[in-house]
């Protein structure tokens with residue numbers, strides 16, 4: 082399915098948006114949705130335009146649509162041809178999950194480097210969903226090309242305010258896989274947005290995270306970046322302290338995908354050899370068990 086992204090008046094629907102997050106922003110630039118909504122009242126929300134039954138058919142003003150396409154589709158909207166990463170059986174697992182998902186979005190949560198983007202793109206492809214990276218949407222909304230620069234020029238609080246606005250906007254959409262920022266879980270208001278869909282925690286051991294992150298460098302990750310010292314040791318220490326503060330929040334997710342558990346199922350204990358496809362399959366299995374249990378309870 083080809084989809085595009087537009088801005089139009091929000092209308093009530095099954096997973097309609099919530100009120101504005103509480104707490105005034107100290108931002109110098111307005112938060113994301115107020116910038117999106119700047120043209121005309123009433124406030125507008127990002128809405129996916131597509132051919133599936135969950136999207137609106139309301140008329141869209143061409144100028145607004147053009148602007149919003151420029152804003153967003155260039156960024157993290159991800160579609161490609163058929164996956165070479167997934168075999169027929171694995172696509173079948175996605176087909177099993179789809180009726181239970183019923184168009185709801187999937188939000189991947191987890192520490193920096195846990196594979197939310199890598200695994201999220203695979204999940205989007207096999208589910209026939211669109212992929213978004215919330216960090217990238219914040220960058221676009223603020224008009225600054227990297228999260229590191231947003232932290233530097235403004236503040237972490239400014240970034241977090243915009244992150245909440247982006248998650249609020251996404252929460253009124255359907256059929257998306259969203260890779261959230263590693264710290265999105267710390268604000269309870271963000272959970273109220275993400276819980277409109279299904280939340281999945283990618284739980285990766287900290288030493289594997291530190292290795293992945295130091296392999297690509299910490300410059301793009303402002304909370305980990307250090308000018309001096311052993312990059313692995315510094316990254317590991319910082320990840321440990323962040324994880325201690327956040328682990329209870331990650332555990333709020335509907336489904337937990339533990340890399341240690343996948344490795345054990347495969348008969349070894351080396352999480353570094355797990356492929357993104359194997360992790361995506363486990364995510365589908367965990368989503369399926371959460372959703373089917375929930376369906377049983379409802380009966």
Ligand SMILES: Nc1ncnc2c1ncn2[C@@H]1O[C@H](COP(=O)(O)OP(=O)(O)OP(=O)(O)O)[C@@H](O)[C@H]1O
Nearest residue numbers: 192193194195196197198199263293297355356357
């Ligand atoms: N299963 C895997 N095995 C080895 N490396 C991986 C795996 N999954 C992802 N990576 C690598 O780890 C790094 C981080 O992955 P990715 O960007 O998907 O994580 P993320 O959770 O989206 O990170 P962030 O929240 O910091 O944006 C990338 O370099 C990616 O190639």
Ligand SMILES: O=C(O)C1=C[C@@H](O)[C@@H](O)[C@H](O)C1
Nearest residue numbers: 193216228262263264302303
């Ligand atoms: O873990 C975190 O707090 C962050 C993770 C990244 O995805 C970015 O959202 C930002 O660098 C903060």
